[in-house]
Amino acid sequence: MGNKPLLEVKNTGIQFGGLKAVQNLNMVLNQGELVGLIGPNGAGKTTSFNLLTGVYVPTEGDILLNGERINGLPPFKVTRKGVSRTFQNIRLFNELSVLDNVKVAYHSIAKHSIISSILRLPSHFAGEKEMEEKSIEFLKIFSLDKYKDELAKNLPYGQQRRLEIARALAANPKLLLLDEPAAGMNPQETKDLMDLIAFIRDKFDLTILLIEHDMNLVMGVCERIYVLDHGQLLAEGSPEEIRNHPKVIEAYLGEEVHDVNA
Amino acid sequence: MKKSKQFWPFIIVAVLVYVVVQVLISTGMMNQFYSNTLILIAINIILAVSLHLVIGITGQFSIGHAGFLAVGAYISAIITMKLQLPFALAIIVGGVVAALAGLIVGIPSLRLKGDYLAIATLGFAEIIRIVFLNIDAVGGAAGMQVSHLTTWTYAFVCLVITIIVIVNFTNSRHGLAAISVRENEIASDAMGINTTYYKVIAFAIGSFFAGVAGALFSHNFYIIQPSQFGFLKSFDILIFVVLGGLGSLSGAVLSAILLTIVSTYLQGYPETRMIIYSLVLIIVMLYRPKGLMGTMEITDYFKLWRTPKGGGQHGK
Numbered sequence: 001m002g003n004k005p006l007l008e009v010k011n012t013g014i015q016f017g018g019l020k021a022v023q024n025l026n027m028v029l030n031q032g033e034l035v036g037l038i039g040p041n042g043a044g045k046t047t048s049f050n051l052l053t054g055v056y057v058p059t060e061g062d063i064l065l066n067g068e069r070i071n072g073l074p075p076f077k078v079t080r081k082g083v084s085r086t087f088q089n090i091r092l093f094n095e096l097s098v099l100d101n102v103k104v105a106y107h108s109i110a111k112h113s114i115i116s117s118i119l120r121l122p123s124h125f126a127g128e129k130e131m132e133e134k135s136i137e138f139l140k141i142f143s144l145d146k147y148k149d150e151l152a153k154n155l156p157y158g159q160q161r162r163l164e165i166a167r168a169l170a171a172n173p174k175l176l177l178l179d180e181p182a183a184g185m186n187p188q189e190t191k192d193l194m195d196l197i198a199f200i201r202d203k204f205d206l207t208i209l210l211i212e213h214d215m216n217l218v219m220g221v222c223e224r225i226y227v228l229d230h231g232q233l234l235a236e237g238s239p240e241e242i243r244n245h246p247k248v249i250e251a252y253l254g255e256e257v258h259d260v261n262a
Numbered sequence: 263m264k265k266s267k268q269f270w271p272f273i274i275v276a277v278l279v280y281v282v283v284q285v286l287i288s289t290g291m292m293n294q295f296y297s298n299t300l301i302l303i304a305i306n307i308i309l310a311v312s313l314h315l316v317i318g319i320t321g322q323f324s325i326g327h328a329g330f331l332a333v334g335a336y337i338s339a340i341i342t343m344k345l346q347l348p349f350a351l352a353i354i355v356g357g358v359v360a361a362l363a364g365l366i367v368g369i370p371s372l373r374l375k376g377d378y379l380a381i382a383t384l385g386f387a388e389i390i391r392i393v394f395l396n397i398d399a400v401g402g403a404a405g406m407q408v409s410h411l412t413t414w415t416y417a418f419v420c421l422v423i424t425i426i427v428i429v430n431f432t433n434s435r436h437g438l439a440a441i442s443v444r445e446n447e448i449a450s451d452a453m454g455i456n457t458t459y460y461k462v463i464a465f466a467i468g469s470f471f472a473g474v475a476g477a478l479f480s481h482n483f484y485i486i487q488p489s490q491f492g493f494l495k496s497f498d499i500l501i502f503v504v505l506g507g508l509g510s511l512s513g514a515v516l517s518a519i520l521l522t523i524v525s526t527y528l529q530g531y532p533e534t535r536m537i538i539y540s541l542v543l544i545i546v547m548l549y550r551p552k553g554l555m556g557t558m559e560i561t562d563y564f565k566l567w568r569t570p571k572g573g574g575q576h577g578k
Contacts, residue, residue, distance in 0.1 A: 053452060079454035087452075093445035095509070095557065096438075103435070104442045108454045110435050114463065117434035118427050124434060131435060171454050 006031045006207045007052075007175055012061030012071070013231075014051060021047045022231045025061070029175065034201055034208045036222035038215075038242075040251055043228040045211045046088060049177050052209075053085050054078035065175070080108055084173030086164045088180045088211075094153035098144055098163060101152050102135040105170035109134070135170070141203070142166040142196075158189040162196065169204060176200075178210040182217050190214060194221050219243065227251070268561055276422050280415075287414055297414055298482070303522045304417035305478050308424045310502035310518040311511060312471035315428050317500075318509040319437065320464040321444025322372060323380045327499045329367070329387030330469040332491035333360040334476025336394055339408045339486060344399075349411045353420065353477040360473020361466045363390065368465035372458065375447075387496055395488040405487030412482040420478060424471045429511065431467065440464050444509075505546055507553025512560040517553070 005028050013023035022044040029035055037045050050056045052063060054075040063071040070078050084105075093101050112127035139145040144163055147155060155163060161181060168176060181197070182190045194217055201208055212218045218225065219239040227234040227242060229251040235242060242248055283300060286292040313327045338356035341347050371382040400406045431437050440460045442450040451457050480486045502521060506513030524542055528535040546554065 055448075055451075074456075075451040076454050076456050079452060085452055087449065091446045091449035091452075093442050093449065095445055096441060100438060100441075104438055104450065104455065105453045107435050107439050112435070114431065114434075114436050117436055118430045120430055128434065167453065 004031055005029065006033075006066060007209075008062075008064040008067075009052070010062045010064070012051060012058045012063055014047065014056050015059045020231055022051065022228075023060075025051075025228075025233060027226060027233075029207050029209060032201075032205065032207055034197070034221055034223050035210075036218040036225040036239075037209060037211045037228065038213070038218055038225060039228035039234070044231040045228055046179060047231075048228065049085060049179055049211065052078075052177060053083055079171055079173075082172070082174035083177065084168040084171045084175070085177035086161075086168050086179055086181060088183060090160050090164055092152040092160060092164055092167070094151065096152060097149050098152055098155065099132075099135055099139065099148040101163060101167050102138055102170045103131050105167050106131045106134055109172070138166065138170050158185060158192070161185070161189075161193070165196065165200070169200060169206075174207060176206050176208045178208065178212075180211050180213065182212055182214045190217055193217070197221055272425075276418075280418050283414055283418075299522070299526050301412055301414060301417045301478070301482055302526070303519055304414075304421045305475050305482070306499075306502065306518040306522045307515050308421055308471055308475040308478070309499045310506065310514040311424055311428055312468040312475070313499050313503050314506075314509075314511055314514040315431070315440075315464050315471075316468040317503050318507075318511070318514065319432055319444065320440040320461055322461055322465065323376060324383040324465070324468075325380050325493070325496050325500055326367070326383030326385075326387030326390075327468075327472055328491045328493065328495035329383075329390040330360040330364055330472035331476040331479065331495065331499075332387075332390055332394060332488070333363045333469075334473030335480035335486050335491070336400055336406070336476075337473070338477030339406055339480045340400065342411065342481065343406070343408060349416070349477075349481065352481075353416070353474055356477035357470045357473040360476065361470035363473075364466040364469025365462065368462045368469075372461040372465060384493055384496070387491075387493065391488050391491050394491075401487075403488060405485045407485055408480050408483070410481060410484055412478045417478050420474050424474065425511070425515075427467070428471070432511070436460070436463070501543065505543065505553055507550075507555040507557060509557040510553065510555040510559055513553050513555030513558075516555065520554075 007027070007029040009025050009027040012025045014021050025048060037048065039045050047056065051058050051071070054070065054073050054077065058071050062069055065081055065083060068081070070081055070083070073081070093104060110127035110131050112123040116124045136145060136148065139148055142162055144159065144166060147159065152160065152163060165178070165181065182193055185193060197208065198221060200206060210222070222239060224237065225239055225242045226236050227248050234247050234251055235245045237245065283292070287297050309327065309331065313324070316322050316324050334356035337359045338352035341352040341355055342349055367383065367386045371379060371386065374382050394400055395403055439450070439455045442453065442455060443457050443460055447457055502518045503514050505521065506515070506517035525539060528538055531538070
């Protein structure tokens, strides 16, 4: 693992009317790190993800990927630069087969034009074949190939999460953003997910940033954790440091009352 | 993509249908009424399939299709009647100008979603109609005389080309991108797909074929008037697509055939025509709420017969 920062977030913030949803966000993600982003409900975690992926344009600050500014780019360009994500509420292409879901992510790898597809030129067949083969290979890695002709909406919940992660990875990211991957999972499924996250990080040489409420998962897999509250960075550190950080405890559990008889 | 397997059977059936009808027409066994109905069916299928690409595949709810039909109709009529150029050229130019109109309308309005897009496209179609209404060179409200040039051959060739282009577009990475926009635009964007580009492209291709249908339409009735291209015409086309099943091309074809026949035969009963037509729509939607074909294609039924297990790609 190198030490070159992959992602730098510099004093980034966004304001919706009078509401500062996120402000003064500073983050550095190094190549190959697995970092957690936690915070109470409404802290601005998903908003931060939306800033990183181009869904929102930050009203202040800069976001650099490998030293290149990515704020202001539309989401599809950010993805092509190498930032891919999953969603808090699963967003699969429900009426498409599992195979086609992954194929969509390979869209920008194939290069054949609309004209070549309409006229069925050789480049169309070559491109489509390449997409199909790569997608099937990819599904095998995630042992989803047995479901390849099933509609995405018919998969069990845990497998849908798995497919969403697979699809995000098929877009060939350098940085993977996971938004509450364990939401709604039982302990066994969460454990499988932790194994999966560890597996993909090694296999694909990725940097991962994940939002999660399941503290077992966060403390178990993350090397570093950022804590957000009220749109601001509250703390940063190793899982151990975060666990004992007074401000974090305060944000999650409330303030201790010192002066009872005041 | 196994679709190439379906290509030759499709061509064979198409050639057979063409030859049989052409022989019947040229030997005089089929009278003017029936051949005209067949041409009308072909035009309606082109319209239905082109709107299917916009609504059924890309999921953009546009109800201004008659506007592009009008562009194709008027532009092609100007080319044959005013410029005295050949009809084949008129069809192509009609389509191209309609596609340009589609781009002009699509680029600003496809930023809108759902109901807002529907209203915007409806508004644009009305603008197009009013523009033709106020140009004296094309006859204004009185309409424009057009010679009868549309034949079964022209209509059928255009129909086959339309279906091939739209099927080939749909069954490619581009079609998949368009479907992903329909399924979940945010996820599609996050997968690196330029959603605006695909929405506009689908809209432009749909408009192109609506323009082609317009050229056939205007040269089939001796006269065109702006009132033929009002929003009711847009709804007629929309009904083909919805009744056939959103996302099903064969459904769109089937319902265009069915409704054109029903509508033609009901012309003998002008008092009750619209009542019966509406009843047909209500009954179909009651018993097949997802449309005649749902999201299935005709070819899926063949697959179901082959594999008794069923399910398959479009299983329920």
